[in-house]
Amino acid sequence: GAGVSQTPSNKVTEKGKYVELRCDPISGHTALYWYRQSLGQGPEFLIYFQGTGAADDSGLPNDRFFAVRPEGSVSTLKIQRTERGDSAVYLCASSLIAGGAGTGELFFGEGSRLTVL
Amino acid sequence: KQEVTQIPAALSVPEGENLVLNCSFTDSAIYNLQWFRQDPGKGLTSLLLIQSSQREQTSGRLNASLDKSSGRSTLYIAASQPGDSATYLCASSPGGGGNKLTFGTGTQLKVEL
Numbered sequence: 268g269a270g271v272s273q274t275p276s277n278k279v280t281e282k283g284k285y286v287e288l289r290c291d292p293i294s295g296h297t298a299l300y301w302y303r304q305s306l307g308q309g310p311e312f313l314i315y316f317q318g319t320g321a322a323d324d325s326g327l328p329n330d331r332f333f334a335v336r337p338e339g340s341v342s343t344l345k346i347q348r349t350e351r352g353d354s355a356v357y358l359c360a361s362s363l364i365a366g367g368a369g370t371g372e373l374f375f376g377e378g379s380r381l382t383v384l
Numbered sequence: 385k386q387e388v389t390q391i392p393a394a395l396s397v398p399e400g401e402n403l404v405l406n407c408s409f410t411d412s413a414i415y416n417l418q419w420f421r422q423d424p425g426k427g428l429t430s431l432l433l434i435q436s437s438q439r440e441q442t443s444g445r446l447n448a449s450l451d452k453s454s455g456r457s458t459l460y461i462a463a464s465q466p467g468d469s470a471t472y473l474c475a476s477s478p479g480g481g482g483n484k485l486t487f488g489t490g491t492q493l494k495v496e497l
Contacts, residue, residue, distance in 0.1 A: 271427070300483055309388070309473050309487030310428070323484060358427055362483055373418075373483050375427035 269293070271376035273359050279382045280349055288344040288379045292361030298371070299342050301334055302358040304378070310358055316342060349383045356380045386411045388476055390488035397464055398496055405459040405491045407474035415477040417450050417457045418485065422471045431472075432459070464495045 272291040280286055292299050298317055302310035312326040316336045324334070331349075336342040346353055356378040362371035387410045397403050407417070416435050420428040432441045432448040434457070440449040447460040457474055471492045475485035 298483065302485075307489065309475070309489050310485075311487070312484050315482070315484055323482075326484075360428075360483070371483075372430050372433065373428075373485075374430070375420075377425075377427040 271359055271361055271374050273357075273376035273379050275379055276377065277380045277382075279384065281384050282349060282351060284349050286346045286349055286381060288346075288357050288381070290342045290344070290359030290376060292340065292342070292359070293374055294340075296361035296363050296374070297339070298362045298364065299336060300360045300362075300373070301342070301344050302360065304356045304358055306355075313344070313357075346381075349381075351383045354381055354383045386414075386476055386478070386486040388474060388486050388488040390472075390474060390491050392491060393489065394492040394494075396494045396496060399464060399466060401464050401495075402460070402462050403464055403493070405461070405472050405474075405493070407457040407459070407488055409455045409457075409476050409486075411476075412452045412455050413479040414452065415479055415482070417448075418475045418477065419446075419448050419457075419459050420473045420475065422473060422490070428473065461493075464493075466495050466497055469494050
């Protein structure tokens with residue numbers, strides 16, 4: 268597709284369950300970012316991939332959160348033992364270049380809204 | 385730790401009015417300052433990006449300025465239209481570059497007919 272695609276658009280789960288959120292970036296974009304946006308707040312950085320590797324995961328709140336990008340394209344954000352406080356919109360973004368002098372324009376997906384009951 | 389603040393939190397104006405949205409940041413060692421638009425239930429759309437060495441950027445009816453020394457940026461919207469109604473977010477990029485952005489909480493704009 269032409270833009271960043273995220274699935275599912277909505278996910279309702281029960282406390283303690285495992286959740287996977289998928290992001291398909293714009294073709295050719297080497298940098299991929301995950302952000303989390305709570306109601307009425309701006310997005311908060313979670314993790315950034317350059318290619319297949321996580322270049323910066325300092326925003327992941329705890330070890331229940333994990334993300335992968337095995338082939339340098341699609342990324343999956345994984346949340347174990349979900350808690351009610353994990354409820355938020357999880358946004359994925361990609362850019363053509365990243366870091367240093369080549370900070371590229373960010374393109375965001377429409378997000379995955381996670382509700383933990 | 386960088387903190388980004390946006391004032392006002394919400395704004396309602398009649399169509400045709402010129403308006404200014406404000407953004408302030410505590411750490412002036414930024415790489416760039418970006419403005420985004422977010423429609424309800426949607427992702428973010430990049431509007432303007434100002435490099436730390438620049439003072440302003442313009443796109444159509446939008447003009448964004450940056451004053452690093454005072455930690456401020458403004459987004460000026462000329463001749464506002466109902467289609468401009470959305471939440472506007474500013475975000476700073478850290479001094480080393482990259483898109484590990486720190487966002488403000490946004491200004492929710494409503495332009496009325």
